[in-house]
Amino acid sequence: MSASTVGPADIEQAAGRIAGHVRRTPVVEASPGVVLKLEMLQHAGSFKPRGAFNTVLAQAERPQRLVAASGGNHGLAVAHVGAALGIPTDVFVPDIASPLKVAAIRGRGATVHQDGANYAAAFELSAELAAAPGALAIHAYDAPATVAGQGTLALELEDQDPDLDLVVVAVGGGGLLGGIAGWYASRVPVLAVEPEGCPAFHDALAAGRPVLAPVGGVAADALGASQVGQWGFATAVAAGVTSVLVSDEAITRARHELWATHRIATEPAGAAAYAAISSGAVEVAGRRVGVVVCGGNASPADL
Structure with a gap:
């Protein structure tokens, strides 16, 4: 493990440690070319364990x-x-x-x-x-062991679908993003998705370093880090991760679409990556795209 990035060897070690303690979550093909990694089925309802x-x-x-x-x-x-x-x-x-x-x-x-x-x-x-x-x-996102553990999701995803052309993931503090970027290590492009009201990674990319960013909107309770972590940011930058912002309205529509079309119940943060697909912010035609549905800890009453 280097001073600032996490790589495949770190993630393989993490996978060995946590085997038997976490679920291997399933993937489903939502539509031609769009594959959903259903991490909201993980213990405690998100990738965080x-x-x-x-x-x-x-x-x-x-x-x-x-x-x-x-x-x-x-x-x-x-x-x-x-x-x-x-x-x-x-x-x-x-x-x-x-x-x-x-x-x-x-x-x-x-x-x-x-x-x-x-x-x-x-x-x-x-x-x-x-x-x-x-x-x-135990830091929520800015520690090498946290980032490496989150990267085990990508190890699983590549085993489940080795032909992806792009992986799309929502970003809060950057731990999951860093883990996924660290595993794929530029072999597969990774796109970071954030709400317009929580642009910590987007602003860090623009500044060339983690900076303070506003926190607000429908997904703030899960994606509301005011500054992206150093470990996730450095790993993502080394892997060439790109960024896109989506509106609260797009996230809300995506959450409802996941439920209405696929009976997948997510929290707003869990629908953020899919919002980049359903809103047209990401071009899917001709590509096989993996989308991480990262969390499901919300009341289903408003679905």
Whole structure:
């Protein structure tokens, strides 16, 4: 592992560590040339347990406590890992966190601390407990073990469909993007999709480095990092990842289309990558495109 990027060897090691702890999620062909990776069927409803399990299992000694700051999905994943491994867990979430996700975190036995306007504020509030002896802080996206764990999704996807011409993935803090880019390592182009209200990676590409970006919109609870992580950004840039922004309206339409047409229930963040397809922001004709449906932690009542 280099100082700033994650590569295939790191991801293969992560896959070995977490085997038996995560699901091999299925793929389905939604339409000619469009393949959906249904990661919302992962434990805890998103891809996040991959990185969380890898972080914990890579430790030389078993942690006495797990600590995480999260917009929701990461906290839910860490709570799942803590419950699965029998380790007490504390999760710090902002005021904007989905009540459904907060209830699910508590339901897995974690202690929830809800305060702060956004993820960054929740992260600051978690620092004191994370520094306690025996505690392991599991970053939501900006750590090599997290990025490598998320990259196991791409390892699976290539095994399931080795003929993809493009992989499309939603971006929050960049952990999943970095993992996927690190696995494909420029062999297959990767497109990052963000809501217009949460353009952390898009703005970082324009600036040439991670910078502060606005946070808002329908997917802010899951994609609302105010700044993309260094590890994911460096890995994505090294792999030549490109970026596109989609509107909240496109995400909402894509979420409803996934349900109405395919009976796939997602949260808004989980529909963001598909929104780039359904809105026409990505040209599919003549290509085989893999689309990551990354999370499903939302009430189905509005589908």
